[in-house]
Amino acid sequence: MVTTDKPVYKVIGTRPIRPDGIDKVTGRAIYGADIRQPGMLYGRVKRSPHAHAIIKRINTEKAAALKGVHAIVTAQDFGADVASLPDVSKNLLAGDKVLYRGHAIAAVAATTDLIARQACDLIEVEYEILEPALDVREAMLPGAPLLHPNQRTRTPAGPSENPSNTVAQVAVAFGDVDKGFAECDVIVEGEFKTRMVHQGYIEPQSATAMWNPDGQITVWTCTQGSFPARQTLSQVLNHPVSKIKVVPTEIGGGFGGKISIYLEPVAALLSKKAFRPVKITMDRADVFEGTGPTPGTSIKAKLGATKDGKFRAFYADLAYENGAFPGSAANYATMCITAGYDIEHVKLDAYDVVVNKPRTQDYRAPSSPAASFAMEQLIDEMAQKLGKDVEELRLQNVCREGTRGPMGMPHRAPGHEETLQAAKASAHYNSPLEGPNRGRGTASGFWFNVGLRSSVSVSVFPDGTVSLIEGSTDIGGTRASLAMQLAETLGIAYEDVKPEVVDTDSVGYNDVTAGSRVTFGTGMAVHEAGKNLAKEMAARLAPTWSVTPDDIEFADGVFKTKDGSKSGNFKEIAQAVVGRGPGLTVSGSVNAGFLQGGGFAHAIVDVEVDPETGKVTILKYTAVQDAGTAIHPAYVEGQMQGGAVQGIGWALNEEYYYDDSGRMANSSYLDYRIPTTLDVPMIGTIIVETPNPLHPFGVRGVGEPGIVPPLAAIANAVSHATGVRQTQLPMNPGRILETTRGK
Amino acid sequence: MATVHIPALLRPLTGGASLVEAAGSTLRDVIADVVRQQPALAGRIADAHGILPEIMIAIGDTEAMHVDAPVPDGAEVWVLPALAGG
Numbered sequence: 001m002v003t004t005d006k007p008v009y010k011v012i013g014t015r016p017i018r019p020d021g022i023d024k025v026t027g028r029a030i031y032g033a034d035i036r037q038p039g040m041l042y043g044r045v046k047r048s049p050h051a052h053a054i055i056k057r058i059n060t061e062k063a064a065a066l067k068g069v070h071a072i073v074t075a076q077d078f079g080a081d082v083a084s085l086p087d088v089s090k091n092l093l094a095g096d097k098v099l100y101r102g103h104a105i106a107a108v109a110a111t112t113d114l115i116a117r118q119a120c121d122l123i124e125v126e127y128e129i130l131e132p133a134l135d136v137r138e139a140m141l142p143g144a145p146l147l148h149p150n151q152r153t154r155t156p157a158g159p160s161e162n163p164s165n166t167v168a169q170v171a172v173a174f175g176d177v178d179k180g181f182a183e184c185d186v187i188v189e190g191e192f193k194t195r196m197v198h199q200g201y202i203e204p205q206s207a208t209a210m211w212n213p214d215g216q217i218t219v220w221t222c223t224q225g226s227f228p229a230r231q232t233l234s235q236v237l238n239h240p241v242s243k244i245k246v247v248p249t250e251i252g253g254g255f256g257g258k259i260s261i262y263l264e265p266v267a268a269l270l271s272k273k274a275f276r277p278v279k280i281t282m283d284r285a286d287v288f289e290g291t292g293p294t295p296g297t298s299i300k301a302k303l304g305a306t307k308d309g310k311f312r313a314f315y316a317d318l319a320y321e322n323g324a325f326p327g328s329a330a331n332y333a334t335m336c337i338t339a340g341y342d343i344e345h346v347k348l349d350a351y352d353v354v355v356n357k358p359r360t361q362d363y364r365a366p367s368s369p370a371a372s373f374a375m376e377q378l379i380d381e382m383a384q385k386l387g388k389d390v391e392e393l394r395l396q397n398v399c400r401e402g403t404r405g406p407m408g409m410p411h412r413a414p415g416h417e418e419t420l421q422a423a424k425a426s427a428h429y430n431s432p433l434e435g436p437n438r439g440r441g442t443a444s445g446f447w448f449n450v451g452l453r454s455s456v457s458v459s460v461f462p463d464g465t466v467s468l469i470e471g472s473t474d475i476g477g478t479r480a481s482l483a484m485q486l487a488e489t490l491g492i493a494y495e496d497v498k499p500e501v502v503d504t505d506s507v508g509y510n511d512v513t514a515g516s517r518v519t520f521g522t523g524m525a526v527h528e529a530g531k532n533l534a535k536e537m538a539a540r541l542a543p544t545w546s547v548t549p550d551d552i553e554f555a556d557g558v559f560k561t562k563d564g565s566k567s568g569n570f571k572e573i574a575q576a577v578v579g580r581g582p583g584l585t586v587s588g589s590v591n592a593g594f595l596q597g598g599g600f601a602h603a604i605v606d607v608e609v610d611p612e613t614g615k616v617t618i619l620k621y622t623a624v625q626d627a628g629t630a631i632h633p634a635y636v637e638g639q640m641q642g643g644a645v646q647g648i649g650w651a652l653n654e655e656y657y658y659d660d661s662g663r664m665a666n667s668s669y670l671d672y673r674i675p676t677t678l679d680v681p682m683i684g685t686i687i688v689e690t691p692n693p694l695h696p697f698g699v700r701g702v703g704e705p706g707i708v709p710p711l712a713a714i715a716n717a718v719s720h721a722t723g724v725r726q727t728q729l730p731m732n733p734g735r736i737l738e739t740t741r742g743k
Numbered sequence: 744m745a746t747v748h749i750p751a752l753l754r755p756l757t758g759g760a761s762l763v764e765a766a767g768s769t770l771r772d773v774i775a776d777v778v779r780q781q782p783a784l785a786g787r788i789a790d791a792h793g794i795l796p797e798i799m800i801a802i803g804d805t806e807a808m809h810v811d812a813p814v815p816d817g818a819e820v821w822v823l824p825a826l827a828g829g
Contacts, residue, residue, distance in 0.1 A: 171754070254829075255829050256829020364828075408821060449828070514828050593808060594806060594823070701828075704828055704829060
């Protein structure tokens with residue numbers, strides 16, 4: 001760990017066991033598919049076998065007549081009041097047109113899953129099949145099959161004259177890029193392509209809904225955000241938010257893919273019709289074809305520098321697939337691609353493009369890995385041309401305090417320089433790499449991280465321990481990271497805090513568990529609740545000590561009078577003022593804003609490329625990342641390692657493999673190759689701690705930046721091993737052979 | 744006067760203009776002056792309840808949490824699209 005100045009903490013920085021650990025390793029934890037309710041029915045969704053087609057007719061008569069079928073719903077059951085979220089409802093159940101293979105068309109609730117499946121097969125759908133648009137660049141061309149015939153491109157000059165699959169052009173410019181390139185001695189450029197990949201969470205989506213006759217809806221679901229799910233349900237169903245309770249179950253991975261909802265409103269509508277609870281659980285093919293992967297991209301980029309290595313100008317044309325509906329991460333990409341560097345002249349043109357694939361969703365640091373794949377390869381190539389050490393070149397151009405940041409405003413304590421210095425000084429970077437067909441690559445990556453809104457409540461038990469009630473679903477160990485922050489605030493032991501994640505009726509509003517925000521944003525709410533609790537306890541203690549509350553100080557877990565005549569630790573005082581008095585509950589609620597300060601990650605990777613088979617073997621991988629302050633270092637390391645492994649899969653093997661009709665040919669884990677423990681070495685970690693000035697304990701989000709650098713780092717390593725630059729993912733054996741044979 | 748930076752996503756509403764010089768001592772006043780000059784931005788940055796959920800605003804390098812935030816003379820005000828992540 002590389003740490004700059006930070007306070008001495010008692011709990012923060014330790015590695016206690018997680019509160020939910022025993023339940024999870026013994027199988028007692030309740031995940032989405034574990035929900036059982038009395039009289040529960042099983043739901044299934046009928047999906048489109050075509051990538052692009054007009055629905056001419058849906059006939060549900062035969063399905064409805066099947067014994068055991070209790071309800072069938074189609075898009076018509078949403079009614080006409082979904083205007084506020086039309087694309088969401090059209091994605092939940094297609095109306096007049098299917099826009100990708102796997103697009104939901106209807107759903108059935110039956111007494112068994114088998115009957116529900118049989119009923120889906122009995123639903124008759126008549127299609128008029130249309131040609132699909134599958135490639136992002138081809139979909140942008142005039143004459144491409146149009147997904148939404150009335151869609152015009154939003155451009156800085158106004159809507160386009162003709163309909164287009166390009167939803168929006170985002171144009172960003174700083175300085176004068178033509179002048180900048182004219183000042184350059186060396187220019188490198190290329191076109192880089194990444195494929196659509198899935199987040200690869202192990203737990204498929206599952207939702208259970210009960211629509212009571214009194215209008216109260218309860219939904220149990222494995223979501224990244226129970227409160228945003230409640231809001232979407234309210235809008236799609238046109239139902240009061242106060243009459244919807246979302247109960248979050250444990251969640252077996254999300255990585256951004258479980259922010260949007262797919263099954264919840266459908267299960268609710270089925271329940272409303274059947275008067276019984278309905279559970280729908282996806283199978284793996286449903287997950288691949290019916291949920292939101294991350295976009296495939298095509299990025300044309302150009303970087304210019306002076307002969308002494310100063311970056312002067314950068315241009316990129318970035319095309320991101322949306323899938324079937326507007327809203328890709330292309331705009332984010334414009335804010336990530338140059339975030340790590342100080343470049344005076346920048347021009348970026350980004351395009352959101354709809355194609356006949358599933359509506360894309362977030363995946364750890366959405367947009368940034370593909371952007372880094374382009375940028376960091378150009379930097380590597382620039383270093384080669386200039387004859388410079390690539391880490392030195394990055395450091396020469398690194399962003400610092402006050403440098404124009406990713407959105408134009410100045411960076412604050414960005415931490416990229418410290419991360420690069422830690423990488424450059426690492427044993428891995430300074431070790432020799434010997435042997436044929438081997439190469440070493442490095443790359444950096446950035447993600448914003450956000451704060452958003454969080455609420456918690458804290459109650460004191462009579463024995464002086466405390467409960468922590470939170471609404472942020474726990475994906476990455478945040479029960480522990482939040483309990484640790486409360487323990488640090490109150491000066492008590494971690495084991496004296498009992499955290500629990502509750503439903504949407506039981507705590508104040510919490511935004512999604514995403515954007516690497518919970519340990520940061522909900523941590524701020526926890527810190528505030530801790531301060532409120534100490535203040536309330538001092539107020540209750542004052543009469544006992546015959547002083548005013550202002551005469552009592554609280555620090556390091558000890559209450560004492562300012563004159564030092566009386567004192568007691570938290571537990572003693574809690575037992576006195578709560579054990580013998582009325583109950584004590586306080587809350588902490590914050591809007592931590594959007595700007596968390598961002599976070600940088602870096603990767604050093606050694607590979608060996610088999611010239612006969614094209615297989616790339618990861619020999620050694622070191623992840624370096626700025627965590628601000630590592631609350632629980634083991635969990636920080638876990639996030640870094642997880643991001644690295646997902647990035648390795650993305651770089652080497654993963655892709656949605658489509659045939660010309662728009663059918664995904666590898667929608668199972670047999671054919672969609674995510675890395676296993678046999679595919680990757682132990683991922684080394686170096687945690688950099690550059691405390692974040694925007695958080696009371698200096699926290700930065702750590703969940704996302706780690707997935708950004710591996711794509712480019714591995715491509716750079718392969719390039720050095722083979723002498724051939726890899727501009728297209730995945731770098732699977734076929735592609736390696738195709739690009740290196742005869743070189 | 745403050746210099747207000749318009750994000751790329753909203754520039755289709757400003758004819759491509761990326762900067763607006765606006766008067767006001769609070770963010771509320773500055774936004775009102777921006778909208779006076781660029782009427783198509785009405786309701787796209789803030790409404791009667793405050794800053795829209797899909798918009799964030801920074802004054803200098805600090806995020807503004809409400810429309811009553813003071814805006815010093817000569818300040819750079821950044822209107823930015825909201826962020827989240829995975």
